Amino acid sequence: MNWLDNIITFFSPEWGARREAWRQYGENIRNYDAAGYGNGSANWHVTNQSAEMTDRYSRDTVRARTRDLERNSDMLNSVIGAYKRNVFGSGFSIRAKTGDEKMDEILMQAWKKWCKKQNCDVTGAQSFNQIMRMCVQRKKVDGGVLILKRYTNQGFIPFQIQIIEVDELDMAQIKPKSVGNKVVGGIEYNKWNRPQGYWFRQYDIDGSLQLESAYVDAKDVIFYFTKKRPTQIREISDLSSTVTRIRDVNEFMTAVSVKERIAACLSVFITKTSPPTNMGREAVSGKGNKASYDGKTIAPGMIRELSPGDSVEVVNPNGQSTDAATYIKLMQHMIGAGQGISYEATSRDMSETNYSSARQGMIEDDLTYDEERELLIEVMDEIYETFVISCALAGIIEKEDFWENKEKYFCHIWTAAPKRWIDPAKEASANKIALNTGQKTYQQIAAENGRDWKEQIDETIEVLEYAGSKGLDMGGVIFGNDYRNQQKQSVQGNDRR
Template sequence: MKLNVIDRVIGAISPKAGAERAAWRSQYETYRGNYDASDTGRLQSQWNTQNLSAEMTDRYERDTVRARARDLERNSDVMNSVLRAFKRNVIGGGLQVRITTGEPELDCGLEHMWNQWCRRGNCDVTGQQSFAQIVRMCIQRKVADGGVLVVKRYTSQGVLPFQLQVLEVDELDTTQLQPKKQGNKVVGGIEYNRWNRPEGYWIRQYSVDGYTLMKPVYLEANDVIFYYTRKRPSQVREMSDLSPTLTRIKDMNEFMTAVTIKEKIAACLAVFIKRVNPSGPPGKGREARNGPSVQYEGKRVVPGMIMEMNMGDEAQMLNPAGQGTDATAFIKAQQRMISSANGLSYEATSRDMSETNYASARQSMIEDDLTYDEEKELLIECLLDEVYESFVISCWLKGVISPADFWEKKDRYLSHEWVIKPKRWIDPAKEANANATMLKTGQKTFQQICAENGRDWKKVVDEIEEACSYASEKGFDLMAMITGGPGEKEEEENNGKKANEK
């Protein structure tokens, strides 16, 4: 313990008092604790915390947080900038599946049926959304609400007996307490076994008027995809991904509203009439004038107006200059904190590129892509893979494909890869040169570069071969034109000249 000036003065005058002071201070330091974060003094007196399970922590706040997130989704531009950033970049301009069963004819048949099934009349039970639109909606609901339910329905409305129904998490019946299977437990409308593995979902049912509650319907867990982020081992239900930033977004909205009102007031123009002579009848302090006096109540200043005033009256203009408060710095700081809390850069949500160059933009994109990659991984493993597997099984049941060993070699027939359309390049020349260098030095393969550009490398090779064959029929070498090297005829002529010279 280091002595301060007062301790030294007291110790010099009365060593006993100084020793007692040092002893009591040492004892006080032991009460303070080993961590400043656990201090319960005046500064942290309002910091009340509890160690509870994830479900106990979220249960009573989940609905309120979700309702506030939806309110900001409807009324906040900042909130929508974050939501649109995720929706734009997680699947980009769309998603494609590359089927890899090893049989070209089977791959073509499944790919053709997949493209047909992804149309809105075939994949959606309501017939209103395509598969890509369903996925984008699920991403937005997962970020705002915390999760979304996708139910596999087996109907006869589309080209396959398999469609998707999207339900909001509000449809889970939290009042259901009795499990369907003995030994299970129902928490938040979801039935779990002893290992907290979901075995069923209790879905609310409404009457025609929409208000009268009916007996909930039990759905098997195999038919329901619960798309949400699990952050704690004891977490069994969703919580909004934006819960740490909702209050800050609301503060930004209120601040901008206050600034807008202030600027509106500062932009107003008012006119005050200054009377030189006091008002009153003639002969009592006011000079008489010919004709009736002019009244100013209800008058407005309009462009090009000419108005005669009373004798001695003067019009004074009031134009509030305002303080000219610059809200840019505050808004940028708040936007940066909101973006960083969600793993994004300021530029990704604000669309403000005025302070960036190529290097900083690339660095921000790399960091943002790491955040989007986490969401892509969850989306593919939790939603897309299961939907595709159910699609292939439905194709086999419908007779679109008919391998006799389907169930014995199911993994082979379900083999696939997801290809997401790439982003636009910031500087195409630099990006193209970098890819060419990495391809020549072996840092990337041709397959990797095609995948990064959202293309199937086999289709790329087939298209190049088709184009070269067609160009050869027309009498010129397409590959020589692309690479800038000599064509076949030029090489033959050069080789012939060299042979003659020898």
């Protein structure tokens, strides 16, 4: 209360109480319950800050804890594995779309060659697919990863990529390279908060001495991370909202494991009657014809005589494996929901699903994975465009109009690896109906199966022609009885003519 209310309350407690009651009523009707500081929210103190101010002081700690769980938690690795399998999986195939079939074939063959580890990786350790899988994992755990374009003479074209962890950004760098820019978190920005360059820490060969930081232009760096707020300029772990819950599960499982191990061990205590039955000096000294149990263990089938008055009490603690299973299942549901994927995707437990529910779960999960694929494809697009420019510099592309029409030569399509069918008969029937009713095109169905539709038609024609040369009709085998009947009717019509 303010000073006026204090005076009123002093002279008239009734009117002071009424004023306070009406004031509290006014607060309740014009505020949100979520903003109240009642019993449930008394210690919930928060502030509104920019994304960078919120993330800056927690970023390194969250990343370190998430990496620790990555090394030691099977539950966290089930989430990471689900994302790796579904976002990148077996990889993407590419088809160049320059409009020149000969040039398309040259580019696709060059890309296939460049994707080998000795050509695409500056370290020569990973192929392009392996690098992309690692980037998906590092983005999920660390929040982001940096892909540097390196122009070397180690491959068949002067272009390779280098993967740098976000730890290598020099947080101590404050002086920008260009006047008017600012350096925040090791990244140099212009007045529009657009990255102009990146400052990386440098070490000597054994890593013990830090050298002067190296500056790399932004055009040669791809920062692969998810931006969730307009003021966010750096990464934060995608798993930040679930790491505490995963750690709770690990601690719970450790406690349950210890308890179950104890429960699996048969232990006994010897209880003695007091006072002892011996008389005289033996009773005082504790000596007599008494059995000693020090160091003794229980063996199967053993028979042992106890001292008079001694009895055995068996220690048999109750386990809680049933409660643990229920608790862990609930936590897996919550962890999966926090990451936008289903319980079945992380636990691989399909005991509570049927075909329809499994399909619905896959559809919802795919919507989550599509967001990650969209970001990953943007990264691969930029890598491919730099690859095409390097092919032109290396003389692989011999076109006079390349530098005037670069966008034409950049055109391409990524095709994801196909997903396995849950029920092939139902999936094939659905595709046939969708094709016959015009709901899907042949190109769409081929793309869903991870195939290029032109290559698929060429292969089908090759099979039919080869089978025909051997006197075998494969049309009915491939296209079914309808095709065979149609061919017979066509032959009969020609004979009548």
